[in-house]
Amino acid sequence: MTQINSPIERTKVKFIAGISEAEQFQKWWEQYPKEHQKKIPIGLAMIGRSNVGKSTLINHLFKQGMARTSKTPGKTKEINIFEFTLSTSPQEKFYVYDLPGHGHAKVSHDQKRKWDALLGTFFPLVEDWCLGVVIQDARHLSESSDLAFLSFMKQLSMELILVANKIDGLKNQSERHVFNTQFIELSKNSRWSAVFKCSQDEVGLQNVIAQYLASFCLRKLMTQRHLPDSDRPI
């Protein structure tokens, strides 16, 4: 089988900022005023329950060691923003957002409120220019916080894909059978523009996902290029 290569330029990925307050994200976003839509950041948001492997997937797709990972849920406490380029258009910058996980029982009430405010500001701002990469644990698909997130997304038009992660954790035929049945059912949700399986050792699957992410970024770039030029005198 032909190996698909990743279009992401891994040596050029850069950490941009770690943002913990809603106002701080709003300020970062407002560097790109609405009137200059052609400059609005095009990006990818890694979404999912705590510990599902969002930061690990970022490291595999973009650059090893860049996002912090941990066995303990609740590791990512801020929106970490990384900048990347694609081999097909090296002069264009795109962004990947590593988000705090949802559904972590041990997080304090105050921390939850802060994250809700942060993400409640983040999603409506980025929705038109960002792909939501929704990561679920293959061993526990559609847990209550995954469903709550999808319900929240009903108000937004953001394009979403599903990644069923940690498929290496399906240990026997029976677990794989349960997963396949649930995955087929979940894939029928018309909200997904694509669905993928993945795990940290599956380089081939990661490269297929990287190709999809790149095609989203390039598609949005074309959309921006075809927007009317707001700087042009009428």
Ligand SMILES: Nc1nc2c(ncn2[C@@H]2O[C@H](COP(=O)(O)OP(=O)(O)OP(=O)(O)O)[C@@H](O)[C@H]2O)c(=O)[nH]1
């Ligand atoms: N078996 C297995 N473990 C994985 C996989 N991906 C990540 N992990 C492990 O899962 C744990 C959590 O990974 P993270 O990447 O930190 O998870 P996260 O979703 O960023 O978690 P938060 O930052 O707490 O929201 C770590 O111990 C990883 O090594 C995978 O594909 N398979």
Ligand SMILES: [Mg+2]
């Ligand atoms: Mg994380």
